[in-house]
Amino acid sequence: MSHLVNQNLLKPSGGWVTPLKHSLILSRKLIKQYILAALLAVGITLLVPFALKFILGSRAWYYDDFGYPFLAWANQHLTILVVVTALICWLALTFYFIAKATRYLDQAFSATKQLITTPEKTIYLSKDLAEFEVEINQIREDSLFHQRAASEAEQRKNELIVYLAHDLRTPLTSIIGYLTLLIEQPELDMATRSKYTQIALEKAQRLESLINEFFEITRFNLTTITLEKRLVDLSLMIEQLSYEFLPVMAPKELTWQLELASNVQLEVDVEKFERVLDNLIKNAINYADPKTALSLELKEDNQQVQLTLTNHGATIPQNRLKRIFEPFYRGDSARNSQTGGTGLGLPIAKEIIEHHGGTLHAESQNGTFQMILTLPKT
Numbered sequence: 001m002s003h004l005v006n007q008n009l010l011k012p013s014g015g016w017v018t019p020l021k022h023s024l025i026l027s028r029k030l031i032k033q034y035i036l037a038a039l040l041a042v043g044i045t046l047l048v049p050f051a052l053k054f055i056l057g058s059r060a061w062y063y064d065d066f067g068y069p070f071l072a073w074a075n076q077h078l079t080i081l082v083v084v085t086a087l088i089c090w091l092a093l094t095f096y097f098i099a100k101a102t103r104y105l106d107q108a109f110s111a112t113k114q115l116i117t118t119p120e121k122t123i124y125l126s127k128d129l130a131e132f133e134v135e136i137n138q139i140r141e142d143s144l145f146h147q148r149a150a151s152e153a154e155q156r157k158n159e160l161i162v163y164l165a166h167d168l169r170t171p172l173t174s175i176i177g178y179l180t181l182l183i184e185q186p187e188l189d190m191a192t193r194s195k196y197t198q199i200a201l202e203k204a205q206r207l208e209s210l211i212n213e214f215f216e217i218t219r220f221n222l223t224t225i226t227l228e229k230r231l232v233d234l235s236l237m238i239e240q241l242s243y244e245f246l247p248v249m250a251p252k253e254l255t256w257q258l259e260l261a262s263n264v265q266l267e268v269d270v271e272k273f274e275r276v277l278d279n280l281i282k283n284a285i286n287y288a289d290p291k292t293a294l295s296l297e298l299k300e301d302n303q304q305v306q307l308t309l310t311n312h313g314a315t316i317p318q319n320r321l322k323r324i325f326e327p328f329y330r331g332d333s334a335r336n337s338q339t340g341g342t343g344l345g346l347p348i349a350k351e352i353i354e355h356h357g358g359t360l361h362a363e364s365q366n367g368t369f370q371m372i373l374t375l376p377k378t
Helices: 017-057 068-076 078-117 127-184 190-222 234-244 246-252 270-287 345-355
Strands: 229-233 255-260 265-269 293-300 304-312 359-365 368-376
Touching: 017 078, 078 127, 127 190, 229 234, 234 246, 234 255, 234 265, 234 270, 234 293, 234 304, 246 255, 246 270, 265 270, 270 293, 270 304, 270 345, 270 368, 345 359
Parallel strands: 255 293
Antiparallel strands: 229 265, 293 304, 304 368, 359 368
16 A cells, blocks of 8 residues: 555565666776777887887988987897886876776766755766766665655555554543543433434544554555455446445435446455445445435446446545545544544445456546546456
8 A cells, every 4th residue: 555654565575786887887898998008009019110110111310419428228138128118107097097097986986975965955976977976866866766755655554553552542532521421420311311322422433443444444554465356246236336336325415327337257355345345335425415426437448347326515626636545534524523523434345346456446526526437357
């Protein structure tokens, strides 16, 4: 369940494996460049004697000519000249590539430091580190995403605790209050005592319902649920269940409009799927305007089955519509009403449908509210 603390959100998606791979590739690239440069230096060094002979033989040299003393010395000490030239080339190349590698390391360390201290800023590296730049910025974005997800999950957890405490305390306070009256006022007549007892019982039943639903959604979120599927006629199941709600719909004078494709066969966990329908229909009844019709439409194609439940009432803004599957979230009118649910019915329904491999989403516009449920036929 995405609205409870989801540990999967805290897992890194790519880790440091890909940047490490690019680091190894870059290291091999530097070594290859170093070897090629060294071979070039060896070639240049080996050409030195031939170049010296060419220069000396190109014209007649006199002792007082500029550079002749050095050329004459070099001609007599070719071995020393070659060794010194090779040593100078090796030192120059080594220094250059060490400096280059150090610059890369400095950039990598700076990028890592920025990744930790200011991850919101984009990291820029030299052209040679372009691939590494792309990867480390991807890690930065992933890290920001997981930080935001963890923060949102923590916030939702805190909200859940606050809502749970509030919803547990409200009926519990009523129970304690009415039972206290019964104890402290023994002179109450039988009718009043019966009324207070009935109210306390209703509050206790609501408290039990809240606790049961809270444990159920926690069980869906934290454990692997085994579905006991069997082939059923959804058309018949939905039609029978809709009639069972007629007494509940009567006080608001609600009616049914059923458009059910016949003989829709699907494998579902019957008990859990009935729980989904029960929760969705209860929600539709709670929010429907009096003297309106509830609509149930069932249709199928080769890939999936779709059930749409429609009720007429206040249009729900998009910012609230996105939250209706969060635990304990309810519309303002429902929170203080006697018929308002626990705020766990829709999250439980969504969990059950997702365990079946389906989807459940809501739409609201022009005074209508729809729950659209889809299930695959596989």
